[in-house]
Amino acid sequence: MISPRMASGMQEKQYTPSLLSFFIYNPKFGPREGEEEKKILFYHPSEVEKNEKIRNVGLCEAIVQFTRTFCPRKPAKSLHTQKNRQFFLEPEENFWMVMVVRNPMIEKPNKDGKPPTVEYQEEELLDSVYGAVLQQCYSMYKIFNSTFNRAVETGGVELLIQKLEKFFYRYLQTIHLQSCDLLDVFGGISFLPLDKMTYLKIQSFVNKVEENLSLVKYTAFLYNDQLIWSGLEQDDMRILYKYLTTSLFPRHSEPELAGRDSPLRPEVMGNLLHYGRFLTGPATLKDPDAKFRFPKIFVNTEDRSEELHLIVYKAMSAAVCFMINASVELTREFCEQMDALVGPQLTLLASDICEQYNINRRISGPEKEPQFKFIYFNHMNLAEKSTIHMRKTAGASLSSVHPDLMKILGDINCDFARVDEDEEIIVKAMTDYWVVGKKSDQRELYVILNQKNANLIEVNDEVKRLCSTQFNNIFFLD
Amino acid sequence: MAADVHNKGGATWDTAKGGLAAVERMRSDRSDSPTPGLVEGTEPGAGQEHTMFVHAQSFEDLTADSESNPDAELTGNRRSAVGDSEEVQEGQGVELQGGSTGNEAGEQKQWAGQQRGLRPAREEDVTGEAWRAHRKHVFVLSEAGKPIYTRYGTEEALSTIMGVMMALVSFVEAEKNIIRSIHADGYRVVFLHKSPLVLVGVSRSSQSERELSRELQYVYYQIVSLLTLTQLDHVFRHKQNYDLRRLLAGSEHLTDNLLRMLEYDPGLLLNAVTSLPLASVARDALSAGLQVARAKSLVFSILLAGSRLVTLVRKKDQYLHHMDLHLLFNLVGSSSSFREGEGWTPICLPKFNTAGFFHAHISYLEPASNLCLILVSTDREDFFNLSDCRRRFLERLRRRSAYKALQEALHSPTYPVSQVGIPELWHFVYKSKSSGLYTSPELPVPYQGEEEHERLIRLYRYLHSCLHHPTRPLRSMYRSGNTENLFAWATSGFELYLCFSPLGTKALAMSAVTKLLKWIRKEEDRLFILNPLTY
Numbered sequence A: 001m002i003s004p005r006m007a008s009g010m011q012e013k014q015y016t017p018s019l020l021s022f023f024i025y026n027p028k029f030g031p032r033e034g035e036e037e038k039k040i041l042f043y044h045p046s047e048v049e050k051n052e053k054i055r056n057v058g059l060c061e062a063i064v065q066f067t068r069t070f071c072p073r074k075p076a077k078s079l080h081t082q083k084n085r086q087f088f089l090e091p092e093e094n095f096w097m098v099m100v101v102r103n104p105m106i107e108k109p110n111k112d113g114k115p116p117t118v119e120y121q122e123e124e125l126l127d128s129v130y131g132a133v134l135q136q137c138y139s140m141y142k143i144f145n146s147t148f149n150r151a152v153e154t155g156g157v158e159l160l161i162q163k164l165e166k167f168f169y170r171y172l173q174t175i176h177l178q179s180c181d182l183l184d185v186f187g188g189i190s191f192l193p194l195d196k197m198t199y200l201k202i203q204s205f206v207n208k209v210e211e212n213l214s215l216v217k218y219t220a221f222l223y224n225d226q227l228i229w230s231g232l233e234q235d236d237m238r239i240l241y242k243y244l245t246t247s248l249f250p251r252h253s254e255p256e257l258a259g260r261d262s263p264l265r266p267e268v269m270g271n272l273l274h275y276g277r278f279l280t281g282p283a284t285l286k287d288p289d290a291k292f293r294f295p296k297i298f299v300n301t302e303d304r305s306e307e308l309h310l311i312v313y314k315a316m317s318a319a320v321c322f323m324i325n326a327s328v329e330l331t332r333e334f335c336e337q338m339d340a341l342v343g344p345q346l347t348l349l350a351s352d353i354c355e356q357y358n359i360n361r362r363i364s365g366p367e368k369e370p371q372f373k374f375i376y377f378n379h380m381n382l383a384e385k386s387t388i389h390m391r392k393t394a395g396a397s398l399s400s401v402h403p404d405l406m407k408i409l410g411d412i413n414c415d416f417a418r419v420d421e422d423e424e425i426i427v428k429a430m431t432d433y434w435v436v437g438k439k440s441d442q443r444e445l446y447v448i449l450n451q452k453n454a455n456l457i458e459v460n461d462e463v464k465r466l467c468s469t470q471f472n473n474i475f476f477l478d
Numbered sequence B: 001m002a003a004d005v006h007n008k009g010g011a012t013w014d015t016a017k018g019g020l021a022a023v024e025r026m027r028s029d030r031s032d033s034p035t036p037g038l039v040e041g042t043e044p045g046a047g048q049e050h051t052m053f054v055h056a057q058s059f060e061d062l063t064a065d066s067e068s069n070p071d072a073e074l075t076g077n078r079r080s081a082v083g084d085s086e087e088v089q090e091g092q093g094v095e096l097q098g099g100s101t102g103n104e105a106g107e108q109k110q111w112a113g114q115q116r117g118l119r120p121a122r123e124e125d126v127t128g129e130a131w132r133a134h135r136k137h138v139f140v141l142s143e144a145g146k147p148i149y150t151r152y153g154t155e156e157a158l159s160t161i162m163g164v165m166m167a168l169v170s171f172v173e174a175e176k177n178i179i180r181s182i183h184a185d186g187y188r189v190v191f192l193h194k195s196p197l198v199l200v201g202v203s204r205s206s207q208s209e210r211e212l213s214r215e216l217q218y219v220y221y222q223i224v225s226l227l228t229l230t231q232l233d234h235v236f237r238h239k240q241n242y243d244l245r246r247l248l249a250g251s252e253h254l255t256d257n258l259l260r261m262l263e264y265d266p267g268l269l270l271n272a273v274t275s276l277p278l279a280s281v282a283r284d285a286l287s288a289g290l291q292v293a294r295a296k297s298l299v300f301s302i303l304l305a306g307s308r309l310v311t312l313v314r315k316k317d318q319y320l321h322h323m324d325l326h327l328l329f330n331l332v333g334s335s336s337s338f339r340e341g342e343g344w345t346p347i348c349l350p351k352f353n354t355a356g357f358f359h360a361h362i363s364y365l366e367p368a369s370n371l372c373l374i375l376v377s378t379d380r381e382d383f384f385n386l387s388d389c390r391r392r393f394l395e396r397l398r399r400r401s402a403y404k405a406l407q408e409a410l411h412s413p414t415y416p417v418s419q420v421g422i423p424e425l426w427h428f429v430y431k432s433k434s435s436g437l438y439t440s441p442e443l444p445v446p447y448q449g450e451e452e453h454e455r456l457i458r459l460y461r462y463l464h465s466c467l468h469h470p471t472r473p474l475r476s477m478y479r480s481g482n483t484e485n486l487f488a489w490a491t492s493g494f495e496l497y498l499c500f501s502p503l504g505t506k507a508l509a510m511s512a513v514t515k516l517l518k519w520i521r522k523e524e525d526r527l528f529i530l531n532p533l534t535y
Helices: A050-067 A127-145 A148-174 A182-186 A196-212 A234-251 A332-363 A403-418 A456-470 B002-007 B156-174 B209-227 B229-238 B252-264 B266-270 B280-292 B322-333 B383-398 B402-411 B450-467 B506-527
Strands: A013-015 A018-025 A040-044 A078-081 A084-092 A095-102 A105-108 A117-120 A216-223 A226-230 A267-269 A272-274 A296-299 A306-315 A318-325 A372-378 A384-386 A423-429 A434-440 A443-449 B136-142 B147-150 B179-184 B187-194 B197-203 B298-305 B308-314 B343-347 B358-364 B371-377 B425-432 B437-439 B474-480 B485-490 B494-500
Touching (some): A018 A148, A040 A148, A050 A084, A050 A095, A050 B179, A078 A127, A084 A127, A127 A148, A127 A182, A127 A296, A182 A372, A182 A384, A196 A216, A196 A226, A196 A332, A216 A234, A216 A306, A216 A332, A226 A234, A234 A318, A272 A332, A306 A332, A318 A332, A403 A434, A403 A443, A423 A456, A434 A456, A443 A456, A456 B506, B136 B156, B136 B209, B136 B252, B156 B179, B179 B209, B187 B209, B197 B209, B209 B229, B209 B252, B209 B322, B252 B322, B266 B450, B280 B298, B280 B308, B280 B383, B298 B322, B322 B343, B322 B358, B322 B371, B358 B383, B371 B383, B425 B506, B450 B485, B450 B494, B494 B506
Antiparallel strands (some): A018 A040, A078 A084, A084 A095, A216 A226, A216 A318, A267 A272, A296 A306, A306 A318, A372 A443, A423 A434, A423 B474, A434 A443, B136 B197, B179 B187, B187 B197, B298 B308, B298 B371, B343 B358, B358 B371, B425 B494, B474 B485, B485 B494
């Protein structure tokens, strides 16, 4: 695909969307004139001059207030301008989060030393995608810090400001705005399908651990970035899953791949060799000075709000999260006990699942470029499946299709989101790719077909075939 | 890449795009059914010789800030510059060109609707739920933040909110940026700053930002058509916080009516007009009649039946933009006063030239019929000449058999979709791109109520906006849901929108498309204007 701008020869520079600013304010904290600065709880980039910060927050307040004229209960969610888009979120009453994203742009050089012409591409960003990214920012803050209000209750505005500073300073660096797409809208979880026998083995393993280590309150079991079992509420698991798969796991390479002298080499417990190790907490139990501190997470913040230690333990491709009430102090003895109990069993389980996994892969056929790629999402259990995206790397997930096609998927998704009815949409893009979207009973399926000479009827048949082979138990509107 | 597409001819309804040599647009070359290689100018409904309209490629053409037709140089008369010393006479309406009011016999120098008085009282509680619930609000204000127009409620009651709108616009502009729109759950607010006016639309439908912005452009041009841009600029240059309502008093119903047209007339969406179905022999005779009844200053002769075009004859090399034509339709359709005699009104056709006025002679040919003749002249002293043109046209017409055919056609200005012979096909809109004309059957039962009619147009609008997406346009789109199945297809020659029963299958839809295109080809003599004439 040659885009016209590449063909035109001149040296043009293309800029992807980027984060211009990100701020959090509460209009109640500085209601009087001259006190506007007090409203601002966090502002990135921090070096922006004070008056400009106040001006930008003022604009957001004005926009929100203005839209209340037309709908008092549903104020603005985004503002489109020529150069950028601003996204607004009020996750807790009077707390506003604002993310400003610059539109992608093309810089065209001018002759005779004139400054280059900048052309903003105003139709490239999808509101649904970046609205979801902003919501994710809040959810991620909340799972590690609990709510904004809670921080204010415990340590006043100063504590909240400290927490925001500490969290968002790092978190904002991990957002890859140019690779956000439909998957961010879904925020789904990829589940690993297993046969009954293996699944029961995992369940009995979880039961046994919870029985022996009674401190463990919740457990989640993952294999190869896919979830198998979770005791958490869906919404908490969805954000924990996001953290694990896009942040924690990519930071830890597999021990099987580590060299002989690596500190990650397998532990020998008695006669049994196992590959278990802690991904959170101490790097190794052998270190006499090891600290047994684990990250804390907050779940069920809607009602009773629980604070928990998050222990992530991994053996080969299998990872287990154990969550323990944070009021309990975790000791070396407890960790050694857990390591001894979980390590060997998890190593065995991991190789069992691995076998299953490989069988499944063989059944699904040889790995050649298929005629179609798809994304599936189920709103009820958050199950998501994509053959469009490559393996997730730290922060970004790479899509293997042209960005314009991904945006067409996003457009279709917006149409689906508007009405609560079953619907099907089939479009043919200018590049002659076919894109099919189906929505049925809380499930959505998007297929991209690379059969340029097919007609609508053939495309329909192809998608039917796909539905019967990949989703044989799921009914889709014909 | 393009060559690649051509070679793979397998698809049954793939169109070749571009690259083909110009095709002789001779009758003998017109194929009986659309073929994959159909190009612009040979699609069903394409005119034989020249097109009647400025050819808009797509609606982006409209949204682009283009200057009016650069090669449309006419007489010096068009450039009726406003003298700097001239004071605008408030309440006097349109008398904007120097000196005399020239109140000759029959002249109607005022807005078509002014005689009818102001629009009915529109007192509404602008903080109330009912006011908020309107599906689409439109506001027009000056750069000083002064209210000029609101669709619902009164301008006075809304002056604060309009002040806020202006503040938002200027705040963003101060950062060398431009505010486009605000989006919230269930509605969006779109801003359009076309100096010296600011237009704001608030829509509760799923209408795209671009479509809404395009409708605001229409409103902008509606206002320009009454005053000319030169006059608008002049007024605000002299007095920044001038209350433009004083100049526009009595014209609000034109904007009201335009906004209603935008809700239900697919022509404004497609940049096209539809014609009265009429045998081509009769239509050609009418065109010839208009061609003969010419005057030196005459630029366009337009014969309308309601909102349908019967024929249009134009001066050689002068094209009428469909947007200007819609503004003329709106002027005629908004007012009953033209029924009372021969009307004479200045009108600026902003797509032609935003600086000057044309003068339109508007009259109904017979008291009870909706046949309306519009004669557009460049000379404001030309009333009697044009009145004479009308008389000559009528005299000639009454002696011909075409007159009878026309009378009959007026009794059946539409056709039922059942004529096509596809039971599952409920409705369609077909636009021939090169002629700028569209055809569409009457609305079937499920869509006859106002609410359902507008819903169908909204569905078409949605399809249209997907096909014409500025950065990721589509060739075709099929959408099936609980209430109907829809199919839209754009080629270089035509655009087609179909609405099927929800029980119809995709295979059926595909065969229906082929059958429908054949039918349109067969009926094109009647449904389209194939032989437009010039003076």
